Amino acid sequence: MTLAVILVIAAALALLFILGVTFSRSLQVSGGTALATQIQPIDVEAFRNLVNPAEDDYLRRRLPASEFRRVRQKRLRATAAYVRTAGRNAAILIRMGQTALTASDPATAEAARRLVDNALLLRRNAAFALLRIYLALAWPNSGLAAATVLHGYERLNGSAMLLGRLQNPSTPVRISAAL
Amino acid sequence: MLQAHSILWHYLWIAPNILCLVLAVAVGRSSFRRQYPLFFSYLIFSALEGICLYALDVSPKISAITWWRVFWGGTIVDGLLKFAVVAELLHHLLHSWPAVARLGRNLVSGVGALLVLLAAVAAAFAAPDNTHWLVGGAHVLSQTLYLTVAGLILSIFMLAASFRIPWERSAFGIALGAGVVWCEHLAVWALVAGGVVRNRGWEDIANMGAFHLCVLIWFYYLLVPKKVAANAPTPLPENNLDVWNRELERLVHPRALQP
Numbered sequence: 001m002t003l004a005v006i007l008v009i010a011a012a013l014a015l016l017f018i019l020g021v022t023f024s025r026s027l028q029v030s031g032g033t034a035l036a037t038q039i040q041p042i043d044v045e046a047f048r049n050l051v052n053p054a055e056d057d058y059l060r061r062r063l064p065a066s067e068f069r070r071v072r073q074k075r076l077r078a079t080a081a082y083v084r085t086a087g088r089n090a091a092i093l094i095r096m097g098q099t100a101l102t103a104s105d106p107a108t109a110e111a112a113r114r115l116v117d118n119a120l121l122l123r124r125n126a127a128f129a130l131l132r133i134y135l136a137l138a139w140p141n142s143g144l145a146a147a148t149v150l151h152g153y154e155r156l157n158g159s160a161m162l163l164g165r166l167q168n169p170s171t172p173v174r175i176s177a178a179l
Numbered sequence: 180m181l182q183a184h185s186i187l188w189h190y191l192w193i194a195p196n197i198l199c200l201v202l203a204v205a206v207g208r209s210s211f212r213r214q215y216p217l218f219f220s221y222l223i224f225s226a227l228e229g230i231c232l233y234a235l236d237v238s239p240k241i242s243a244i245t246w247w248r249v250f251w252g253g254t255i256v257d258g259l260l261k262f263a264v265v266a267e268l269l270h271h272l273l274h275s276w277p278a279v280a281r282l283g284r285n286l287v288s289g290v291g292a293l294l295v296l297l298a299a300v301a302a303a304f305a306a307p308d309n310t311h312w313l314v315g316g317a318h319v320l321s322q323t324l325y326l327t328v329a330g331l332i333l334s335i336f337m338l339a340a341s342f343r344i345p346w347e348r349s350a351f352g353i354a355l356g357a358g359v360v361w362c363e364h365l366a367v368w369a370l371v372a373g374g375v376v377r378n379r380g381w382e383d384i385a386n387m388g389a390f391h392l393c394v395l396i397w398f399y400y401l402l403v404p405k406k407v408a409a410n411a412p413t414p415l416p417e418n419n420l421d422v423w424n425r426e427l428e429r430l431v432h433p434r435a436l437q438p
Contacts, residue, residue, distance in 0.1 A: 003304050004373025007326065011366035014333045018358040021340050025351070091343045098345045113275065116345060121278035123342050 035096050039089050042082060050079045073137060080133045087126035090119040182380040191387035192233045195394045199226035202394065206401050211349065217267040218353055221260040222397075228253040247313040254317065258324045264357065265331045271350040272339060279342050287334050294330040298323040306374030322372040325365040332358045352400020360393035 049055055056075075060068050093115060100112035182188065203222045206212065212219050235241045235249055269287055273280040302323050308315030332354060339346060346354070367386055370376040 001306070001373055001375060003301055004306075004369045004375050007301065007322070007369035007373075008366045011329060011362045011369070014329060014365075015359065015362040017333065018336050018355065018362070021336055022355055025346075094343045094345065101345070117276050117278045120276050120342055120344065124279050124282060127341075 035092050038092050040085050042085055042089070047079070047082045050075055050082065076133050076137050080130060083126050083129050083133065087123050087130075090122040090126065093119045094123075183383060188380075188384060188387075191384060191391055192229065192236075195387065195391040196226040196229035196233070198391075198394045198398070199223075199229075202398055202401065211401065215267060215271075215349070215353070217260065217263040221257075221264050224260055225257060228257055244311065244313060247311070247317055250317055251313065251320070254320055254324065258328075261324070261328045261357075261361075262331075264353070265328060265335070268332075268350055268354050268357075269335055271347055272335065272344055276344060279344060283338050283342075283344070286338060287331065290334040291327070291331055294327045297330075298326040301326060301369075302372075305372040308374070308377075318368060318372040321364070321368040325361055325368055329358070329361040329365040332361055348405050349401055352397060355400070356393040356396035359396065360389045363389035 056072065059071055063071060097112040097116040097119065100108055101116065103109045103112065199222050203219065203226065207219065232246070232250060232253065235246050269284065273283045302319050305315075305319045305322065308318065335354060336358060338344065364386055367376075367382050371382060376382055
């Protein structure tokens with residue numbers, strides 16, 4: 001009886017999730033204008049600084065242990081915020097790329113496919129990086145490798161730039177300008 | 180109205196299966212058959228199985244035990260085809276995106292292994308049935324099957340939603356229809372196998388109604404063409420262009436910008 005009720009509730013929640021995905025998909029705005037304005041700019045230099053292991057080593061040498069832990073936790077939280085923003089930007093670029101996937105021009109379609117693939121790679125890396133950041137927050141003395149996210153973000157910028165150039169040659173970088 | 184052998188019961192049993200055959204004929208002429216051979220096979224088998232079971236049910240010459248034996252055979256083959264359809268959907272979702280293909284396959288496979296364990300535990304705790312073992316066993320078999328396939332289709336939806344993986348329209352339609360009907364079947368078969376509901380009549384109507392809805396969803400996504408939205412250019416403020424170029428230079432040549 002209890003198991004049956006649990007399974008019924010699980011099935012109902014699963015159904016709600018699937019229907020929720022369907023409705024959100026149908027409500028998605030396909031135009032690029034609204035999406036492009038949702039992209040949040042990221043200070044890549046600040047992010048580079050946060051994920052630089054040399055910076056961590058320097059702070060470890062210069063600060064007392066308790067102070068270093070406190071500073072490192074703040075730096076990790078800031079890193080997580082950057083990674084989440086990069087992931088959100090990647091999600092927006094996926095939707096923008098998706099609208100161009102069926103373009104009649106093969107070069108545009110291929111650029112869109114590459115943009116979406118790079119954005120998916122970034123979302124995957126962002127998920128792994130966030131996991132590592134949260135682990136590092138739990139164990140402040142462990143290492144952190146968010147460099148894969150930075151590398152992914154660089155590649156993503158290149159793909160967005162190429163797609164923007166192919167879709168609108170007169171204003172080459174408009175789509176990805178805010179990235 | 181909700182009892183066995185009512186007009187609604189006859190309609191809900193036979194109509195979706197005939198619609199499945201009509202859909203198979205409609206999509207069989209296009210490239211869809213080559214793109215989704217496993218779903219196409221499932222569509223035909225599922226329809227023929229439903230029609231056969233209906234004919235055996237209304238025929239006075241067929242005993243209940245014979246009907247349940249056919250039900251067992253049909254459910255096993257149908258179950259294998261359902262797993263094949265899940266694999267086909269996952270392939271269509273991931274094959275264009277190497278960045279997440281391996282991770283996605285591993286995640287869904289891992290979820291599948293967990294679901295098999297969970298289904299085994301659920302089967303072990305199913306309420307005992309006083310009827311013939313073929314009947315009680317069929318209830319548990321159906322619960323096991325739908326627990327696994329509903330969990331798998333949900334995991335595919337969650338994977339796509341979390342990474343924002345773009346769906347093809349037809350793959351999304353197949354997954355949506357399957358997700359709706361398999362979740363509903365899981366709920367009903369869990370109640371039946373758990374002994375909460377048995378021989379009330381409405382559970383058959385609910386299952387057949389959900390399948391009817393699922394077939395209509397497939398009709399919509401597989402036969403109605405997608406609306407093409409006009410893509411307007413994306414005018415952004417010009418000053419963003421400078422910001423972007425500066426950032427790009429910094430990314431590509433970090434040392435060149437340093438003093």
